[in-house]
Amino acid sequence: MKAVDLPPDYYLSNFLSLVNFVADRYTSLLSPGEKTFYDSFQSVDPDAQKLYVRLLSRKGQLFRRSKLSYSEIDSIETAAQILAGAGLLDIDPVVEPAVLVPLFSKAELLALCVERGELKTFRTLGRGALEKALLVQAESVGLRLSGADTVYRINGEEAFTTFKLCYFGNLRQDLTDYVLRDLGLQTYERYSLEQRHLLFQSRAQIERHLQYYRCAEQLDTVIGADADTLVDFHAGLPAKDRADKTLSRRLDRLTLTLARQLERLDALDQADMLYRACERPPARERRARLAAKQGRPAAALAFCRDILAAPRSEEELTFAGAFGYRIARRHGDDWPQPPAYQVPTKTVVLAAGPASVEWAAAEYLAAEGRCFYVENTLFNGVLGLFIWDIVFAPVAGAFFNPFQTAPGDFYEPDFHIARAELLQARFEQLSGPAFTDTVKRNFRHKRGIANPLVAWQYLSEELIDLALTRIPAAHWEKIFRRQLAELRNNRAGLPDLVLFPPDSGYELVEVKGPGDRLQKNQLRWMCFFAEHNIAHRVLAVEWGDCA
DNA sequence: GCGGGTTCAG
DNA sequence: TTCACACTGTCAG
DNA sequence: GACAGTGTGTCTCTGAACCCGCAG
Ligand SMILES: [Mn+2]
Ligand SMILES: [Mn+2]
Numbered sequence: 001m002k003a004v005d006l007p008p009d010y011y012l013s014n015f016l017s018l019v020n021f022v023a024d025r026y027t028s029l030l031s032p033g034e035k036t037f038y039d040s041f042q043s044v045d046p047d048a049q050k051l052y053v054r055l056l057s058r059k060g061q062l063f064r065r066s067k068l069s070y071s072e073i074d075s076i077e078t079a080a081q082i083l084a085g086a087g088l089l090d091i092d093p094v095v096e097p098a099v100l101v102p103l104f105s106k107a108e109l110l111a112l113c114v115e116r117g118e119l120k121t122f123r124t125l126g127r128g129a130l131e132k133a134l135l136v137q138a139e140s141v142g143l144r145l146s147g148a149d150t151v152y153r154i155n156g157e158e159a160f161t162t163f164k165l166c167y168f169g170n171l172r173q174d175l176t177d178y179v180l181r182d183l184g185l186q187t188y189e190r191y192s193l194e195q196r197h198l199l200f201q202s203r204a205q206i207e208r209h210l211q212y213y214r215c216a217e218q219l220d221t222v223i224g225a226d227a228d229t230l231v232d233f234h235a236g237l238p239a240k241d242r243a244d245k246t247l248s249r250r251l252d253r254l255t256l257t258l259a260r261q262l263e264r265l266d267a268l269d270q271a272d273m274l275y276r277a278c279e280r281p282p283a284r285e286r287r288a289r290l291a292a293k294q295g296r297p298a299a300a301l302a303f304c305r306d307i308l309a310a311p312r313s314e315e316e317l318t319f320a321g322a323f324g325y326r327i328a329r330r331h332g333d334d335w336p337q338p339p340a341y342q343v344p345t346k347t348v349v350l351a352a353g354p355a356s357v358e359w360a361a362a363e364y365l366a367a368e369g370r371c372f373y374v375e376n377t378l379f380n381g382v383l384g385l386f387i388w389d390i391v392f393a394p395v396a397g398a399f400f401n402p403f404q405t406a407p408g409d410f411y412e413p414d415f416h417i418a419r420a421e422l423l424q425a426r427f428e429q430l431s432g433p434a435f436t437d438t439v440k441r442n443f444r445h446k447r448g449i450a451n452p453l454v455a456w457q458y459l460s461e462e463l464i465d466l467a468l469t470r471i472p473a474a475h476w477e478k479i480f481r482r483q484l485a486e487l488r489n490n491r492a493g494l495p496d497l498v499l500f501p502p503d504s505g506y507e508l509v510e511v512k513g514p515g516d517r518l519q520k521n522q523l524r525w526m527c528f529f530a531e532h533n534i535a536h537r538v539l540a541v542e543w544g545d546c547a
Numbered sequence: 548g549c550g551g552g553t554t555c556a557g
Numbered sequence: 558t559t560c561a562c563a564c565t566g567t568c569a570g
Numbered sequence: 571g572a573c574a575g576t577g578t579g580t581c582t583c584t585g586a587a588c589c590c591g592c593a594g
Contacts, residue, residue, distance in 0.1 A: 183557065
């Protein structure tokens with residue numbers, strides 16, 4: 001499909017692009033060690049730089065010389081010596097045998113470390129058991145292994161981590177993002193990068209993010225530990241910073257996970273303590289549930305009233321109304337009864353087959369019109385195409401590197417507030433021809449460019465044309481405004497199918513198989529449709545043998 | 548030998 | 558390096 | 571009916587090389 005060839009030193013160019021970008025902008029925020037790292041790297045010749053980047057993009061810090069084969073580097077030995085002279089690499093460093101053993105395969109370990117007489121017993125061991133057995137005689141094993149191959153250890157990984165954080169704003173992305181882009185496998189919108197607004201304002205802020213990621217790395221192992229360990233782990237997280245929403249979002253996410261695990265361990269007081277540190281949902285919901293569970297109904301109701309007074313999401317608002325009612329009624333208190341919406345439902349019996357229930361339902365409904373299995377992709381997609389340039393508009397601080405699929409504040413609650421004028425002006429085009437023009441133009445011109453609202457492989461010209469023709473502007477506007485109000489929550493929960501009858505109109509259909517029920521977000525969308533007279537229903541499918 | 552998983556390259 | 562959705566099991570009213 | 575926990579398909583690309591465990 002694509003015959004893109006990368007230049008032979010592509011990885012070095014990418015590395016230099018990244019570190020130079022950061023060095024240009026962040027000199028005053030880099031630590032002495034990070035500056036030394038940068039300067040040392042610049043001081044060595046290209047072959048040494050290439051070897052360094054090759055090793056840096058491999059896993060681990062220790063490498064066996066004999067496992068390295070890079071035809072574009074003239075002499076790996078020379079390059080290694082130069083790197084060693086610059087302090088970027090150690091040759092045959094003194095290390096624990098325990099970190100040496102994983103560099104060798106089982107066959108090698110048996111050949112190098114096991115006497116002939118013992119082969120029979122050792123050969124039957126699994127990898128883990130063999131390593132353990134060998135380390136009983138650590139010194140001799142270490143000696144034999146270090147004699148078997150030259151070992152390199154790269155330094156400066158930590159410094160490079162800071163550079164990556166400053167460049168990407170996260171530690172999820174790395175140099176492979178350059179490759180994927182340059183191979184044409186991932187396309188990013190070409191928004192303008194403002195030099196002016198930097199992602200990080202102080203060294204302390206960088207340190208907090210680094211500390212967060214150090215903790216986050218350990219989460220997988222820590223999550224299986226006991227309650228005290230979890231609480232200690234939480235205490236090791238960096239402090240929140242009022243001005244840093246990104247950090248706050250990451251800390252909340254991690255803390256919610258920890259608190260949820262504490263609940264499972266029945267450490268309810270500790271869980272509550274952690275929830276108290278979270279600003280975002282569902283912290284208050286969990287605290288209300290905890291209070292009720294612990295026999296403190298008044299406290300539970302107080303949390304519900306807190307939420308009702310200042311909901312941070314529609315989900316927690318709905319929860320507070322329903323949960324408050326249940327708790328209040330149980331204790332004879334007054335509480336308004338939450339509205340209950342009975343979604344119009346039609347039941348059909350379909351022949352059981354290999355296809356999923358959604359596809360079977362779509363086939364069944366094809367008798368009533370053109371039917372598409374779209375879930376969230378239709379409304380998210382058309383919204384994304386309609387406001388494409390607003391999503392990528394140069395709002396202060398929104399874009400800080402070329403590898404973003406969305407502005408930094410895309411899922412923040414005030415995304416739409418920061419772009420209120422642009423969005424208002426755009427909404428005024430909804431009733432005219434500019435709406436369909438914009439959507440169709442962007443569908444053609446932006447095709448393939450990454451956008452969290454647009455799932456390209458699920459959108460077709462036919463679907464978009466039909467939707468734009470059949471769905472009235474007033475409906476688009478109501479739906480778009482609801483999506484934008486809470487992009488995180490409202491981008492999901494839209495019905496499975498959209499049905500276009502032969503002549504006019506449309507209907508949104510959520511398919512439910514036996515034993516499946518509407519999820520909370522699906523029900524909220526259904527209530528919304530009812531409120532705005534948007535045709536919708538649940539199609540309950542039962543499996544039968546009649547065709 | 549195979550199948551599954553991981554690592555690496557582009 | 559998930560996320561959205563479906564499915565299953567439980568508990569209580 | 572409410573809730574929790576788990577499974578599934580899908581994500582970021584894909585193919586080659588390698589390693590390991592297991593069956594034969
Ligand atoms: Mn669905
Ligand atoms: Mn469904």
